[in-house]
Amino acid sequence: EDKVVQSPLSLVVHEGDTVTLNCSYEVTNFRSLLWYKQEKKAPTFLFMLTSSGIEKKSGRLSSILDKKELFSILNITATQTGDSAVYLCAPKSGNTPLVFGKGTRLSVIA
Amino acid sequence: NAGVTQTPKFQVLKTGQSMTLQCAQDMNHEYMSWYRQDPGMGLRLIHYSVGAGITDQGEVPNGYNVSRSTTEDFPLRLLSAAPSQTSVYFCASSSGVRPYEQYFGPGTRLTVT
Numbered sequence: 376e377d378k379v380v381q382s383p384l385s386l387v388v389h390e391g392d393t394v395t396l397n398c399s400y401e402v403t404n405f406r407s408l409l410w411y412k413q414e415k416k417a418p419t420f421l422f423m424l425t426s427s428g429i430e431k432k433s434g435r436l437s438s439i440l441d442k443k444e445l446f447s448i449l450n451i452t453a454t455q456t457g458d459s460a461v462y463l464c465a466p467k468s469g470n471t472p473l474v475f476g477k478g479t480r481l482s483v484i485a
Numbered sequence: 486n487a488g489v490t491q492t493p494k495f496q497v498l499k500t501g502q503s504m505t506l507q508c509a510q511d512m513n514h515e516y517m518s519w520y521r522q523d524p525g526m527g528l529r530l531i532h533y534s535v536g537a538g539i540t541d542q543g544e545v546p547n548g549y550n551v552s553r554s555t556t557e558d559f560p561l562r563l564l565s566a567a568p569s570q571t572s573v574y575f576c577a578s579s580s581g582v583r584p585y586e587q588y589f590g591p592g593t594r595l596t597v598t
Contacts, residue, residue, distance in 0.1 A: 384525075409585055417575055417589030418528070463527065467585050472518040472543065472577075477527035 377402040381464055381476035388483055392454050396479045398464035399446040408440055408447050409473060411463040418463055421449075454483045487511050491576050491590035498566040498597045506561040506593050508576030514588070515581040517559040518543070519551065521572040522592075528575065534559055566597045 378401045388394055400408065407425045411418035422431045424440035424447060431438050435454075440447045451458055461480050465473035492507045510517065518533040520543075530543030534553040548570060550562040559578075563570060573594050577587040 379527075381527075407585055416591055418587075419589075420586055423585050465528075472516070472530050472533045473585070473587060474530070474544075475520075475528035477525060 377466070377468070377474045379464060379466060379474055379476035381462075381479050383479060384477065385480040386482070388454055388481070390455055390483055390485050392483075393450065393452045394454060394481060396449040396451075396462050396464075396481070397446060398448070398476055400464070400466040400474075400476075401445060402466045402468045402474060404468040405442070405466055406469065407467045409465045409467060410438055410447070410449050411465065411475075413461045413463060413478070414459075421462075451481075454481075456483050456485055459483045489576055489578050489588050489590035491574075491593050493593060494591065495594050496596070498563070498595065500567060500597060502566050504563055504566065506563075506574055506576075506595070508559045508561065508590060509557050510559075510576075510578040510588070511557065512578065512580070512588065513556060514578035515556070516579045516584055516587075517553065518577045518587070519549070519559070519561045520575045520577065521545065521570075522575060523572050531561065531574075563595075566595075568597045571595060571597045 382397045410421040422438045427442040438449045461478040463478045465475045489510045519531040520528040532551040534540045576590040579587045
């Protein structure tokens with residue numbers, strides 16, 4: 376059975392802090408791992424990671440995948456209140472839809 | 486493009502009632518999925534479809550039916566609503582070329598009393 380575990384489940388930080396969100400997974404026929412950000416409504420796509428060790432960056436967000444140890448991390452530097460959201464990771468296997476973790480709820484306070 | 490649309494936005498049902506949640510996309514995407522999201526549970530896959538006429542079960546299919554008679558539409562039917570089906574329901578679609586990049590609808594908040 377496919378399994379995705381995200382940690383921590385929730386996190387409260389102050390503006391300017393750096394945070395690291397973790398995602399470990401066990402899926403058959405792994406293809407890629409995706410990160411989504413969900414604010415009040417539907418999730419929005421952040422990153423797709425396919426290869427180990429190659430960092431993807433978008434502004435203050437970056438992510439990396441370790442296919443040997445079966446985990447990924449999402450880093451957010453210099454956090455802002457607008458980063459407050461639930462961050463979801465989802466490994467993709469074959470042609471089946473994404474399997475989502477429970478998410479990490481990040482709260483950034485001014 | 487409207488993207489992925491869902492109706493209704495909110496719905497209250499009594500136990501035992503049936504209803505259909507509508508989902509449509511205008512991006513000609515092959516793949517469509519239904520998820521439910523409960524507090525502390527993340528997104529869980531109910532049913533999905535890889536093309537018109539093809540559907541398959543996800544992680545939590547019991548109590549729900551789907552059909553995919555056209556590429557655009559993927560309705561989700563609740564056969565006999567139960568309080569355990571109180572949730573927020575998201576429909577998503579993606580193309581066969583970029584199946585990982587799912588586009589989500591705005592969600593339907595369903596309460597079963």
